[in-house]
Amino acid sequence: MSGGERIKKEIKRIRWFFDHEKEEAWLNEMAGAGWNLTRMYARRYAFERGTPGEYRYGMLLLDAAPMLSRGAREQLGFVQGGGAQYVTRCLRWAYFRRRADEGVFRLYTDRSSQAANYRKAALTAGLLGVGNAALAAGSAARGTADTLTLLGAAVSLPFLWMMFVYISKIRRVKRESGLYE
Amino acid sequence: MESRDAQPLTEAAYYILLSLHEPRHGYGIMQFVREMSRERVNLGPGTLYGALKNMTEKGWIEPANAETDGRRKEYVITGLGRETAAAELERLRELVSGGLEIMGRNRDERRRAD
Numbered sequence: 001m002s003g004g005e006r007i008k009k010e011i012k013r014i015r016w017f018f019d020h021e022k023e024e025a026w027l028n029e030m031a032g033a034g035w036n037l038t039r040m041y042a043r044r045y046a047f048e049r050g051t052p053g054e055y056r057y058g059m060l061l062l063d064a065a066p067m068l069s070r071g072a073r074e075q076l077g078f079v080q081g082g083g084a085q086y087v088t089r090c091l092r093w094a095y096f097r098r099r100a101d102e103g104v105f106r107l108y109t110d111r112s113s114q115a116a117n118y119r120k121a122a123l124t125a126g127l128l129g130v131g132n133a134a135l136a137a138g139s140a141a142r143g144t145a146d147t148l149t150l151l152g153a154a155v156s157l158p159f160l161w162m163m164f165v166y167i168s169k170i171r172r173v174k175r176e177s178g179l180y181e
Numbered sequence: 182m183e184s185r186d187a188q189p190l191t192e193a194a195y196y197i198l199l200s201l202h203e204p205r206h207g208y209g210i211m212q213f214v215r216e217m218s219r220e221r222v223n224l225g226p227g228t229l230y231g232a233l234k235n236m237t238e239k240g241w242i243e244p245a246n247a248e249t250d251g252r253r254k255e256y257v258i259t260g261l262g263r264e265t266a267a268a269e270l271e272r273l274r275e276l277v278s279g280g281l282e283i284m285g286r287n288r289d290e291r292r293r294a295d
Contacts, residue, residue, distance in 0.1 A: 060227050070249065073251075074249060074250070074251040074254070075230055075251060076251065077250050077251030077252045078207050078226060078229075078230050078251030078252065078254070079226040079227065079230065079251075080251075080252060081206065081207050081208050081226075081251060081252030081253070082207050082208055082211060082225075082226030082229065083208065083211075083226070084226055103223075104223070106223075106225045107225045107226055107227035107228070108225050108227045108228050109193070109223060109224055109225035109228045110191060110193055110228055112191065113225075113227060113228035113231045113232070114228075116231055117227065
């Protein structure tokens with residue numbers, strides 16, 4: 001086989017998502033095309049070639065970072081015990097997958113737990129967004145606005161937008177939960 | 182201590198309490214609920230983990246072993262949990278009996294009219 005005909009076994013992609021459900025949809029699109037996520041680091045995703053449609057992927061925001069919390073390690077183990085295969089982790093976001101032939105794969109199956117996950121995501125993004133914005137505002141108020149101040153302000157914006165995205169999701173779930181469980 | 186929350190239980194919470202009348206770990210609970218609901222209710226592991234944590238905090242269930250590995254940790258219902266499940270059963274009975282009274286009567290009237 002010549003070099004030009006060699007089939008790639010691994011690809012890498014860089015992406016940023018404001019909404020983990022869109023990220024999940026993209027990961028499942030990739031898996032549907034035969035590219036299975038294996039690692040994720042600083043928004044760089046590594047995929048390996050597999051059978052198209054073999055896995056379904058799902059994401060879960062852990063209660064804390066596993067290296068700092070026994071509870072979060074227990075949570076990781078619990079989800080694996082529930083039939084999901086742990087793939088990788090980026091800060092508190094854990095990525096799982098399950099074989100598609102084992103049925104529908106959903107980590108959250110009711111509105112209240114889904115809303116709790118959105119609340120955690122909104123709070124995390126909000127803390128980072130508001131924290132960076134406050135630092136930038138603080139140094140600007142002291143008249144020491146420099147590159148670091150501008151950087152803080154710039155970093156806060158995507159996190160504030162993420163917070164807004166998740167607050168909208170919480171509102172949508174609340175509207176839907178008026179009649180249904 | 183209040184014996185139960187005034188609010189109705191979710192379907193998932195009710196089934197989880199039923200499943201823990203004997204000690205079970207997470208996967209065992211998921212299987213029990215699936216079987217008991219004739220495969221209609223499938224609990225996701227993220228949902229179940231949060232529910233077990235909340236129920237433990239409320240004192241409805243408690244760990245049944247000293248296991249710290251989330252895969253093998255077992256839970257069992259407490260006295261307060263049994264009261265909560267029994268009160269929910271009573272509420273469901275009331276819903277069913279109200280439904281039968283109205284809809285059952287309408288059905289009988291329709292039959293007579295035919």
